Amino acid sequence: MTTIAPPPTIDLARLEEPEPERDPTGAQLDAVNISAWFGTNKVLDRVSLSMPPGTVSALIGPSGCGKSTFLRILNRMHESVPSAKLAGEVQLNGQDIYAPGQRITETRKRIGMVFQKPNPFPAMSIAENVVAGLKLTGAKVSRSAKEALIEDCLQRGGLWAEVKDRLDRPGGALSGGQQQRLCIARSLAVSPDVLLMDEPCSALDPTSTRRIEETIAMLRDQVTIVIVTHNMQQAARVSQQCAFFLAEQGTPGVIVESGPTRDIFERPRDQRTSDYVNGRFG
């Protein structure tokens, strides 16, 4: 009989902390039997996952297992690829976002996304970047409300203190980590119910990564967060629930195991999960 020791790099003491009572304001997001294709190549096979408000859900797994595709299906970015197809339902508070009559722009506004590479709009200043979502969706907001929103979103993105004296400077002049927090603030400005993050720290240095993780922890009770990460320590640090994706040779990706992060890392039920979180492959 073998017992698998948890890797020493994961801070177990932090995982054991009891969850404080919170009153989350995010939305319930449920993926039901999601399958996805690129052309004739099936990349996801009937994946279901429930992402409750007030939690950070981490999607982990080796490269090419369909995590990012799954994430992009959650806010209808998947269909911007011409050959992409999908099956199944994504329910936002019980309502299928792919149902006929659901407006794609409205869905994307409610389910925001932060990308792997920081992508502030280069033709806009820092302040304009934050409220770009309002301008882009044609929302009319008074000047004073806009200024309050800029400060609020930058505060929540953890960037206010660093940029409050240079809000009219171009967003591209910030460092990589600051740009990524600016992108988070930009996503928050349209007050989404869900925030999807596609490896938001993979292009950043450790200090910036820590700042982003602090931001995620702070935002958790405001929006439902789904994060794709290659970094298992990060998944253990920021998430409350975890889903392990795997695409075994030549087969589409599936969720091998999902559940509370602590269980995935300490008591994985599946041998493949255990091997992955202990760094035996992937």
Add this chain to the structure above:
Amino acid sequence: MTLLSPPPMPGTSGTGVNPSHPDGADDQPRTVGRLTQDDIASLVAAFVGSLALTWLVYFQLLPLSGKVGFLFCWYAAFLAVYGLVSSFGNPRPVVVDRLWGAAVAGAAGVVFFAVLSVAIYTLVKGEGAWIHGNFWTHDMAGVGPTETLTHGGITHAVAGSLIELAIATAVSLPLGIGTAIYMVEIGGRFSTVVRTVVEAMTALPDILAGLFIYTVLQLGLGFQRNGFCAAMALSIMMLPIIARSADVSLRVVAGGLREASLALGASRWATVWRVVLPTARSGLATAVILGLARAVGETAPVLITSGASTFFNTNPLKNPMNSLPLFIFSSVRSGEPTYITRGFGAASVLLVLVVVLFIAARLLSREKTKR
């Protein structure tokens, strides 16, 4: 021997300052890649030697004459002598390197000299016209063929050029950028066809644009010869150039920005209008200026569609409207010396206008790289 003084050795106190010491003076950057005496000497030797040799052979021994022939022979002799001199004590790669360097520098010099001489020749020949104030403030109405250069001017041509360009830009700017948006943002199989057509149109002979407007608007729809028709012909010339360069500058806008915009809930139109176009702004400005620079010098289309006039006309819909290239064409063709001088004067103005446009394009694209 060298211009650099040797650095003071440690321990010697010649200057009292040790450059390697923390409290000493700042250290000086070394000059690297300096030409050696051999480099300079062989260049000068080949230059002078080939000049003397060519002069001797060309003018004294052979019954030849002519400056162009002499320069050509001198250059050939220079390359030969330079190669020969270099081969003494230098390995083959150095000889090849020097010869290629001389050949390339010579080619660049020829182009530079050609451009400069065209510009200077035009400015000098036109000086008799543009030196007079009336050249800038009068038109040619009522100026007889034998009147001196103190009478008449080109305001009608300048005004006509500006009005025609303004109309042509107003037509081709939205169409050109719209075409580029179609090719980049909508794409699909048909956009490849559009791109091919646009590329083919950039090579369209300008006279065809004039003939097309002449047959369609004037013969077909009964328009008179006027500035509007000329502007339409010019916009046919500008459209592919604007579409082509706008296409390139839209394509380099990072796809991540479009995704970011869509993920915020923006429509595709809002994404193009508020994210893609502002990001490509300087590239688009350059596209328009390149189109303008092309149209400003077109002669054949305006000759067919508008025709020259001598009087000041700001109404593009009525009566012929002159423009700078057309004025140059008709003046130089007239054979009257004062007219030819006026033609060169107008050419000088046109030349300066084109230079100004290209400098503006350069400045705009430089602003882009600075960001």
